[in-house]
Amino acid sequence: MASVDAQVLIAHAAVEVDHLTQNEARRYLMMHVPRWPDGRAVHVFVLPDEHVLHRRFVTEVLGLYPYQLRRVWDRLLFSGTGQLPITVTSPHELVRRVTSTPGALGYADAPPVGFDVRLIEVR
Template identity: 40%
Template sequence: MGFFSYWLRGILFLTLLVTFSFAGNALSFDGSVEVITHPGVNSNYLSKNLLRSIFGMRLRTWQDGLPVRVFVLPDDAPLHSTFTKQKLNIFPYQLRSAWDRMVYSGTGQAPFVVHTEEEMRARIASTPGAIGYLSGSMINDSVQVVHIDE
């Protein structure tokens, strides 16, 4: 192989390296995750235990009788992992295991899965009784931020 072939491989390698580093940055977020609800939900503060009951699909209605509608990102989404670890103090696989037990035993249902934060925000904003989470940079006036008491 001549010099030109090695040079071409080097350029290809650097191009791929730069491409994947930018793709990785596009999938990351600022590290903060906030619990959000539909603006009509009357709970601005939730305890960590209540939040676990909601996302564990054990709490089915809000205090005013409105059905709770839980929205989550896919299990492998970085924000989902951050949410479960920071806000619920459990691992994503533990949450999935609880949902699967309820679904397969016929005692409950799994949450609604959305594929992007934009979809999460839109679904929460348009669904009465909805709850979910977003990175801090994705929050706007269409949703309500809920504070979690330790």
């Protein structure tokens, strides 16, 4: 298993975005940006809040605490103005779902080997 020290933001291979600012990445993961620049719907996949990769990605890449992200998602759901990201059970399933879902966005502990995904640099 790869180290969780090198988290990467990944998207479906057809997504035409190569980099995002940290704030833009936050907005996508917070479900505030529903569409990619080409108009394709964004489908966010995440691991459970308590998963070590989720906690490290949110803290180190997005600069947030996992509870802050959860509050945003809960507010969207309970206000009726949005929906929750799709939670999967394992890092492998997350990568597999991003690979097979057009417009998908997620994260991994390292660039996935053997999967056709786009790596998005967070600046």
